[in-house]
Amino acid sequence: MKETYELIIRNGDVVLPGEVRKLDVGVRGGKIAALGQDLQAAAATTVMDAEGQYVLPGMIDMHVHFNEPAFGHWEGFRSGSAALAAGGCTCYADMPLNGNPPTVNKAALQLKAEAASGNSAVDYMLWGGLVPGNLGDLEELAAAGVTGFKAFISNPGGEGEGRFREVDDTALYLGMQKIAALGGILALHAESEDITAVLSADAVRSGRTGARDFASSRPAAAELEAVSRALLYSERTGCRLHFVHISTAAAIEMIHAAKGRGLDVTAETCPHYLVLNEDSMERLGPVAKCAPPLRSAQEQKELWKVLAEGRIDLIASDHSPCPPELKLDPGLTFFEAWGGISGAQSSLELMFHEGVHMRGLPVTQVSALLSGRPARRFGLDHRKGSIAPGLDADLVLLNPKASYTLAAGDLLYRHKHSPYTGMTLSCKVTATVCRGKVIYTAEQGVVSADGGEWLQIYSGQQAL
Numbered sequence: 304m305k306e307t308y309e310l311i312i313r314n315g316d317v318v319l320p321g322e323v324r325k326l327d328v329g330v331r332g333g334k335i336a337a338l339g340q341d342l343q344a345a346a347a348t349t350v351m352d353a354e355g356q357y358v359l360p361g362m363i364d365m366h367v368h369f370n371e372p373a374f375g376h377w378e379g380f381r382s383g384s385a386a387l388a389a390g391g392c393t394c395y396a397d398m399p400l401n402g403n404p405p406t407v408n409k410a411a412l413q414l415k416a417e418a419a420s421g422n423s424a425v426d427y428m429l430w431g432g433l434v435p436g437n438l439g440d441l442e443e444l445a446a447a448g449v450t451g452f453k454a455f456i457s458n459p460g461g462e463g464e465g466r467f468r469e470v471d472d473t474a475l476y477l478g479m480q481k482i483a484a485l486g487g488i489l490a491l492h493a494e495s496e497d498i499t500a501v502l503s504a505d506a507v508r509s510g511r512t513g514a515r516d517f518a519s520s521r522p523a524a525a526e527l528e529a530v531s532r533a534l535l536y537s538e539r540t541g542c543r544l545h546f547v548h549i550s551t552a553a554a555i556e557m558i559h560a561a562k563g564r565g566l567d568v569t570a571e572t573c574p575h576y577l578v579l580n581e582d583s584m585e586r587l588g589p590v591a592k593c594a595p596p597l598r599s600a601q602e603q604k605e606l607w608k609v610l611a612e613g614r615i616d617l618i619a620s621d622h623s624p625c626p627p628e629l630k631l632d633p634g635l636t637f638f639e640a641w642g643g644i645s646g647a648q649s650s651l652e653l654m655f656h657e658g659v660h661m662r663g664l665p666v667t668q669v670s671a672l673l674s675g676r677p678a679r680r681f682g683l684d685h686r687k688g689s690i691a692p693g694l695d696a697d698l699v700l701l702n703p704k705a706s707y708t709l710a711a712g713d714l715l716y717r718h719k720h721s722p723y724t725g726m727t728l729s730c731k732v733t734a735t736v737c738r739g740k741v742i743y744t745a746e747q748g749v750v751s752a753d754g755g756e757w758l759q760i761y762s763g764q765q766a767l
C-alpha cells in the first residue's frame with residue numbers, strides 16, 4: 304500500500320542536529336515519518352508551504368510558572384500554554400510554586416495535574432518541590448511522574464503559611480542525598496539567602512529602593528556562593544543538579560569546571576539575561592524585575608560569550624507572571640513589585656533575533672539550546688527535541704524575514720505585560736505543530752487549545 308502522510312511541510316530549511324537542509328517533512332500518526340524531497344501527498348494530506356522559512360523542533364521550556372491551583376488569576380495552564388504555542392514551544396515543565404498548595408506532596412501534585420488536564424495546548428511535565436520537611440514525600444512524587452525536584456536557596460516570595468519555603472543547608476543536603484538515592488535530579492534556584500536578605504533589608508531601611516539598588520541587593524557574589532555550596536553538596540551526595548536561570552558568566556564557568564571534574568551538573572540561562580540588562584531594568588521599571596536581577600551590560604556581554612563557547616547547557620524562559628497591579632502600579636518600589644518576568648511567548652524569537660541575526664550564532668546551536676539539549680537532559684529525547692524519523696512531530700515554522708514590533712495585544716498571557724513589548728523582532732513564528740497537529744498559525748491564532756498531554760517522565764539519566 305502506498306504510504307500516506309497526514310501532514311507534509313514542504314521545502315523548508317529544516318534544522319537537523321548539526322545541519323540545515325532543504326527538505327520536506329512527512330508526518331504520520333503524530334510522528335515524523337519521513338524527511339526527503341518531493342514527498343507524495345494524498346487527497347487527505349494537509350500540505351504546508353515552508354519555502355523561505357526554518358522548520359525547527361518545538362522549543363522545550365523547562366521552566367515556567369503557571370499558577371494553578373488557586374492563582375489562576377495570575378496565569379493558568381490555558382493562557383500560559385496558548386502563549387507558548389504562539390511562541391513555538393511544544394512542551395514545557397511547570398514549576399511547583401506560586402500556586403497553592405505548592406506541589407510538594409502527592410496530593411498537591413494531583414491537584415496540579417487536575418488543573419492542567421484538558422487545559423494545555425502543548426505537552427507538559429510537572430516539577431515537584433523540595434522544601435524543608437518534605438523528605439518523606441519525595442519518593443511518592445517521583446513514582447507519580449514528576450520531572451524532578453525544584454528547590455530555592457533564597458526566599459521565593461509569595462505570602463502566607465502555605466508558601467513554598469526555601470531550603471536551609473540541612474534540608475538541601477539531606478534532600479540531595481535522598482534525590483540521589485531516587486536517581487532523580489534537583490533544579491536549583493541558587494542565590495544566597497543570607498546575602499540577599501540582609502542587603503535587601505538594608506536597602507529598604509535606608510530608602511534605596513530603585514532599580515540599581517535592587518540589583519545591588521542581589522549581587523553576583525550571592526549567585527556564586529550558592530552555586531559553589533550546591534556543587535559541594537552534589538559532589539558529596541552524588542545528586543544530579545540543574546541550575547536554573549544562571550545570570551553570570553562566572554557561575555557558568557564554575558559549573559563548567561565542576562562538569563569537567565565529573566559532576567553531573569548543567570546550567571540554564573534565560574533570554575532576559577541575554578537580551579536585557581540593568582539599564583533596561585532602570586528604563587522599563589519593575590516589568591523587568593526578576594531574581595537573580597538583570598546584570599550590567601558587561602556581564603551580559605560575558606554571558607553571550609560563554610553561550611557562544613558552548614558552556615551554557617540550555618535556555619528556558621522562567622516565565623513568572625502576575626497581575627498588573629503587582630508590577631505596574633507606579634506607587635510600587637522595586638522591592639515591593641513582584642519579581643518575575645513574563646516572557647514565555649518570546650523565547651524562541653528573541654534567541655533567533657539576538658543570537659542568530661544580531662550575533663551570528665549558528666541556527667543549529669541556538670536550536671539545540673532550546674530543544675535538543677533540554678530533551679536530552681530531562682530524558683525526553685526518545686520522543687522530542689529534534690527532527691528525526693520516529694520522534695513526535697513537534698515542529699515550528701519560523702519566518703526569518705518577518706520583522707514585527709511586539710505589541711501588548713499580541714501577548715496571549717493572562718496579563719498582557721512583558722519587558723519585550725515595543726521591541727522590533729527580526730523573525731516570527733508562523734505555525735506550531737504538536738504531535739502532528741497544527742495548533743497555532745499566525746493568521747488564525749491558537750486553533751487547538753487543549754490537546755497537550757502530561758508526560759510523566761521522571762527526570763533523565765543523561766549528563767550533557
Ligand SMILES: NC(=O)N[C@H]1NC(=O)NC1=O
Pocket residue numbers: 368400401459460461492592593594595621623642643644
Ligand atoms: N517565585 C518566583 O516565581 N520566582 C521567580 N521569579 C524570578 O524572577 N525568579 C524566580 O525564581
Ligand SMILES: [Zn+2]
Pocket residue numbers: 492547548594
Ligand atoms: Zn528561580
Ligand SMILES: [Zn+2]
Pocket residue numbers: 366368398621622623
Ligand atoms: Zn522560576
